Amino acid sequence: MAEARSQHRLGIALVVAAAIAWSTAPLFTRLLPYDSWTILFWRGLFGGGMIMVLMVLLQGRAGLRDLTRIDKNGWLVALFSTLAMIAFIPSLQLTDVSNVAIIIATGPFLAAALAWVWLREIPHLRTMLRIALACFMALAIAAMTVMVRRHKNTSMVAAAAMSTSWAASSAFPSPTEWQG
Known part of the structure; x- marks a missing residue:
């Protein structure tokens, strides 16, 4: 029971962190004086690195095994996520943030x-x-x-x-x- 509560609290914390990260993305994307590809590169490098570090910290070797054992469905999820990210950053730079938010909604x-x-x-x-x-x-x-x-x-x-x-x-x- 304590484990379930701990997982629930962790889930809430991660959702809150994701909401904060998503809500600040337009601000930082607009503030940065770089092109979309540069932002995508550094965002992906730091974001991917941070996620991998968190996986290892929270799951230990099991987190590393998850990375090495990703199946075709995981690859498809990663592909769709990548495509969305590649469209997200330029769209924030090329149109109003409100338009992007409405379309994401x-x-x-x-x-x-x-x-x-x-x-x-x-x-x-x-x-x-x-x-x-x-x-x-x-x-x-x-x-x-x-x-x-x-x-x-x-x-x-x-x-x-x-x-x-x-x-x-x-x-x-x-x-x-x-x-x-």
């Missing part, structure tokens, strides 16, 4: 579609509803953005105030929720 939808095609894995109804809701949200934001561009003389601050008020009124808690 489509990953779960694409994963669900690929799983359906390759694995014949039918998504749960709740997953499909979440996808539909996210697509609806994206369409609403796109429509709002076009309206802002089209009607530049309209007070967008007033529109934002109205928007948040409407959202609050649509989510007004019922009396049963007030009772705790």
